[in-house]
Amino acid sequence: MLRTWVAVLTALVAVGATPTRSMATPGEVAPPSRVSATDVQTVGDGSRASCTSAAVVRAVHRGGVIRFACGPRPVTITMRRTAKVSNTSRRVVIDGGGLVTLSGMGKRRILYQNTCDPKQTWTTSHCDDQAYPRLVLRNLTFARGNATGQRYDGGGGGAVFVRGGQLKIVGSTFVANRCDRRGPDLGGAAVRVLDQYRDRAVQVVGSTFKNGTCSNGGALSSIGVSWRIQDSTFVGNRAVGRGANPARPGTRGGGSGGAIYLDGNRFTLSLIRTTVRGNVANEGGGAVFFVSNDRTGTMLIRRSRLVRNPSRGFETQGLPGIFFLGARPPTIIRSEVR
Template identity: 45%
Template sequence: MKKFSILVMAALLLVPLVQVKAATIVPGMLIKASGPAVYYFTDKNTRLVFPDEKTYFSWFTNFNTVTIIPDGQLSNIPLGGNVTYRPGKYLVKITTNPKTYAIDADNSLRWIRTEQVARDLYGANWAKMVQDVPDSFFSDYAEGSAIQSTADYNPSAVLASRMTIITGVATPSNEATTGEIVGAPVSPVVASPVGTCTVPAEAQAESVANPTTVVGNGTAASCTAAAFEAAVQNGGIVTFNCGPDVVTITLDHEIRLLNKVGPNKNGSRVIDGGGKVILSGGSKNRILYQNACEESLGWLNDHCNTSLYPRLVVQNLTFTNGKASDKLLGGGAIYSNGGSLKVVNSKFYDNEIVSTGPDVAGGAIYQTQGYGPTYIVNSTFGGSADLGNVGSNGGALGGLFSSFHIYNSMISYNKAIGTGRNPAASGTLGGGSGGAIYMDGNSFTLNMCGTEVSNNSAKELGGAIFYVANDVKGDIKIDQSVFKKNVSGSSDGPAPGIAKPGCYLQTTASKISLTNTTFE
């Protein structure tokens, strides 16, 4: 563990020293100064410390969203305690006690009474999930009731219910006023230099200072699916006031966005969750459906697929358990046809579409006939083996005659599970290409910077990316990104194109630019 920290710190010393300007920080942000430690900024205006790397990675998949602030600004933020493991992610024990505990959603430790219960909950390899916690850090957790049987605890449900850090931890007694950890057996988490690409103004988060509609009146109970749907259909800017904790809004049907509505007509529909809202399809429904070319939703002009509007912006939200069952479309969380889409600071977990079909794509998002690029910024798709998105093609993202511009994001552990490719081979139902990203059409663009694409898989072509410009005039520009451990069922790299591990790129080779990017 110390070796990891020294290596990264040494790399950081090679970066020229520059003056860091004070930054505007809001609750939920990851921050660091000139030192190696990364902190979580809370709604109490305090900072929490990550005791070790495993604690950090139980919540986050990379360091793409860490904001660097001046030393003086950091020192003015009081220490508030330690970050604890994400509930449902691991089992824990202290070195001086043989008891093994699960962590519940309220950050309480619940003793698992017998080994058989542990096996029933986590399988034969349950012991590999146990993490040792120093005795001095045990006070950061509350004490809960024992788990007598599987009926008392559902690991998957707990994991899904707690996606943001719990800020009500106890003040640690083992932390010095300098912010360094004293007496801990491991080093503090350090930031990665990956994911620092400049995001163009048009791709950045939008102001929600003057919302059209606020969902909720300050309590979690007030943030209902009906209230959310009414706000979205009203158009304009939608924000939330659901209380201090993260709230999950579970939908019993997909929300079909009306095009000719108030502020949204020839404007933007912006939905901002403030980092505290999880939208769930309940593993039964797609979450959001936008279609500029569907008459029942209202046509804005006579050329529905060549207009900027309707325009949907989602930011600071989590989309989970969306499911699209129709066999011709896609987008388990979001489907958009025509118009435009922008995604900023958002997470997509466990979304899915049908498992077969040559053109259906986008386990999380499917954009067809989009106007201009679909922007994906500072967002995560999957992130761990139990949170990946899945579909026939394009485990995370699907695009048909549409461009993607992706900045400082993580796309990992997503799967394309169809078989037979496109067009479907004889005797198959087709699909299986683009474990992370599936793009098909003519003269469209893939622009990616500061993004990690890893541990994705496809049963057919392109474990990472399947990109086919049928007119071989499409543009691909990938910079400062990392591709690793993406698995393809078939060989990649047709001509014309460039052969890279996990990538099936069909366009003129001269139109492909790969710079400062590694492929493993």
């Protein structure tokens, strides 16, 4: 699958990413400048009824710091369209204040950013490695996102799909999101990430991922991308594909990484003060599937608990719930893995 295309991807900084249609764009625009980091916009006028899908879509497209005024009580905004980040935005911060749920209603992906998608505006000739947009998701809940059938740049990302720029997730909850149930390399029921700026790690802080379902990566999935995850929880996520990667004959592939599915060449995973419990993989890695194809990738588990994450197909001996191929065995410090 994507792994077999390495020769095509040697021009990319993040090896293992999905190929783009073209790295050069006619009529290239100047670097992003339309939205400054201090721009603030508000979704809603203080009433629940004013907080609509259309208002969220407009705000995300404009960029800047996005806050919500939907009243004092928790509110669920049913997304009738996917909110898409414009690549002309330097920074997009979506802050739900702990009261806002964005729901895909089980019908659609909730949020999309892709610096290599010309429909969102190409801003450089190196879309696979650009600093912007910087996307921050803070104090939000993403529920019932569904990317089934979305195959652009490989698909996946039931709630959130990000390619390019930089991503940070803080204090957010992802629940009951899903993507395609079959396929050898697609994944990320909650979040799918490709091509981060200068191979910087995606940061996940104080967040929860529950009850996600996808072919691979019942919560998170990426190719050639590093992650630093701290003070977070993964519970009840499932990788439901069958046939692994590459797909066994007679299968459609998938089934690895009950919670987390990572593939590519040089990348890292750090789990710090994080709980991964009760996730399931039909194939490898009930908790974590980690394959560094050139064996340069590394994994750190510090002050974390990875417990009761069955791998129904295969896992690395001595590492319950983990399938790992990397530079050296995972570094495990003051952690429980069983």
